[in-house]
Amino acid sequence: MSDAPHNNAFNPLPTILWVLALPAIAVEVVLSLAKTPFITAPGADAWRGQVLQDYAFFAQAQQWMFENGQFPAELMIRYVSYPFIHPAPLSTVFSLVFLLALGNMVARIFAVWAVVVIYLTAAIFGAFVFGVLVTEGGMLAGGFPASYGLIGAYTFILWVNLAATGGQQSQAFTLIAFLMGLQLLFGIMFDSTPDWIADLAGFVAGFGLSFLVCPGGFRNAVAMIRRRGK
Numbered sequence: 001m002s003d004a005p006h007n008n009a010f011n012p013l014p015t016i017l018w019v020l021a022l023p024a025i026a027v028e029v030v031l032s033l034a035k036t037p038f039i040t041a042p043g044a045d046a047w048r049g050q051v052l053q054d055y056a057f058f059a060q061a062q063q064w065m066f067e068n069g070q071f072p073a074e075l076m077i078r079y080v081s082y083p084f085i086h087p088a089p090l091s092t093v094f095s096l097v098f099l100l101a102l103g104n105m106v107a108r109i110f111a112v113w114a115v116v117v118i119y120l121t122a123a124i125f126g127a128f129v130f131g132v133l134v135t136e137g138g139m140l141a142g143g144f145p146a147s148y149g150l151i152g153a154y155t156f157i158l159w160v161n162l163a164a165t166g167g168q169q170s171q172a173f174t175l176i177a178f179l180m181g182l183q184l185l186f187g188i189m190f191d192s193t194p195d196w197i198a199d200l201a202g203f204v205a206g207f208g209l210s211f212l213v214c215p216g217g218f219r220n221a222v223a224m225i226r227r228r229g230k
Helices: 015-033 044-055 059-068 078-084 089-109 112-133 144-165 169-190 196-213 217-229
Strands: none
Touching: 015 044, 015 078, 015 089, 015 112, 044 078, 059 112, 078 112, 089 112, 089 144, 112 144, 112 196, 144 169, 144 196, 169 196
């Protein structure tokens, strides 16, 4: 029996995933502690609202920038700051689960720089599309659009693998169809916000970008996935 590292059932997560997760974890720890006796600063219990106000993405802000032809840094930074702040602790937990679990396969095949590019590009594109399509009351916060970019890259990996093995390529899109179906169901049941627009846009960005950043191009990606499966 081979003792190669890829046979270990407890392989550690790639470091880049923790690098992407740590800012959100740090922010959540501080904001959660603000509602406990550990932090006694004045107004600490209102920090989350203030952080969202200062760093979340607002559709109206994008509309204002394009209408006025002005792009101040304090508004532009929101395209990449909003994935690291969340409206509630539970949202942070689910977002991190998406990032760590679904990004694991991508980070083991794609280069570190490619994972970062996909994550941030999906966040930016998701926010941009959200800002275009949502006209009123549109606040975007949390890492889901960026994580959906990694789901797009993961779908690309499955799609390439199915193409190489003669499988039904449409099966690669089962996960995103399931997740979008869940969001539609929750939207009907709980009148949820239109964040799914940014999530879907993030997925499209991640899938499309994978054609450019996958290691060695399409053919080499097929060979790499085959080797990983052995």
